[in-house]
Amino acid sequence: MATKDTAAPKKPKLPTDVYEAELLRLQAQLVELQEWVRAEGKRIVVVFEGRDAAGKGGAIKRIVEYLSPRVAQIVALPAPTERERTQWYFQRYIEHLPAAGQIRLFDRSWYNRGGVERVMGYCTTEEHRRFLQQCPIFERMLVEDGIILRKYWFSVSDAEQHKRFKSRLTDPMRRWKLSTTDLESLTRWEDYSRAKDEMFVHTDIPEARWNVVDSDDKKRARLNVIHHLLTSIPYEPVGHDELKLPKRPPSTGYQRTDRGLQYEVPDHASTLLK
Numbered sequence: 001m002a003t004k005d006t007a008a009p010k011k012p013k014l015p016t017d018v019y020e021a022e023l024l025r026l027q028a029q030l031v032e033l034q035e036w037v038r039a040e041g042k043r044i045v046v047v048f049e050g051r052d053a054a055g056k057g058g059a060i061k062r063i064v065e066y067l068s069p070r071v072a073q074i075v076a077l078p079a080p081t082e083r084e085r086t087q088w089y090f091q092r093y094i095e096h097l098p099a100a101g102q103i104r105l106f107d108r109s110w111y112n113r114g115g116v117e118r119v120m121g122y123c124t125t126e127e128h129r130r131f132l133q134q135c136p137i138f139e140r141m142l143v144e145d146g147i148i149l150r151k152y153w154f155s156v157s158d159a160e161q162h163k164r165f166k167s168r169l170t171d172p173m174r175r176w177k178l179s180t181t182d183l184e185s186l187t188r189w190e191d192y193s194r195a196k197d198e199m200f201v202h203t204d205i206p207e208a209r210w211n212v213v214d215s216d217d218k219k220r221a222r223l224n225v226i227h228h229l230l231t232s233i234p235y236e237p238v239g240h241d242e243l244k245l246p247k248r249p250p251s252t253g254y255q256r257t258d259r260g261l262q263y264e265v266p267d268h269a270s271t272l273l274k
Contacts, residue, residue, distance in 0.1 A: 009215065019219045027066050032190045034067050034103065034236040041100035043147045044119045044145065047109045050154030051192060052182040053164040055215040059154070060105050063229075067103070076107040089113060089131060090138050097147070110135065114199035119191045120181060132202040139208040148233060149208045152225055153196075154215040158189050 036043060044062075048056040064072050075096045084092050090110055098104045113131040115122040123131075142149055156164075165186065168174045185192060204210045211228060215221035 010237045033235045035238040038101045043098040044103040047106045047151040054154035054156040055218045066076045070101040118195045136205045160216045
């Protein structure tokens with residue numbers, strides 16, 4: 001009988017000031033990476049996978065926080081449409097791949113077929129077998145074409161996942177993150193474990209290795225994945241032209257429109273002081 005995943009040895013909690021200072025330092029480096037990608041016309045794809053409530057979304061948010069949405073974009077596709085179900089499986093993901101000077105972060109990806117679709121019976125055994133066969137070929141094609149591909153698996157223990165699900169049930173701001181499929185994953189823990197192990201056997205290839213992130217501690221996980229991403233890509237600082245603010249020219253007599261002729265948003269903020 002397969003055993004449940006257990007939490008990694010407990011590590012000291014990171015002080016908030018240490019976490020925030022290092023996060024800001026790493027985010028500044030992400031901006032440098034972005035400028036290098038844009039200047040050199042590079043293409044980066046980062047795949048984030050893992051169990052529900054493993055912390056993927058939070059890590060992605062910290063990565064893109066200071067990046068240009070024109071350069072770094074999150075790809076989080078909904079369930080496939082009827083038409084998409086008749087396409088070659090990888091087809092709908094291809095249109096979201098980056099062009100020169102772009103970064104794409106996949107909040108779940110083509111690996112849906114190796115995990116949730118396999119466990120929940122959303123694909124046939126033959127479709128799953130074909131996925132495991134084609135996925136390494138597909139990813140080698142991406143890398144051979146010059147795309148920088150990084151894959152991260154966020155690993156969370158069953159106890160921590162249960163704790164996060166329970167928290168979401170009572171939090172109106174995060175309850176939308178829960179679905180019946182998410183809750184059913186609690187009863188299918190070992191099925192998901194077996195599917196993940198099989199997926200790794202076939203898709204952990206030299207050209208695109210799986211990088212496992214211990215995510216029981218969300219703050220550590222965020223710092224670790226950002227640091228790894230930065231150190232795994234040989235980017236270089238890009239020089240910038242020195243910019244100076246121009247002086248305003250003399251007024252030509254423009255008069256601002258009377259405020260009474262405009263419809264202004266009510267000053268809700270002032271009501272908070274009463």
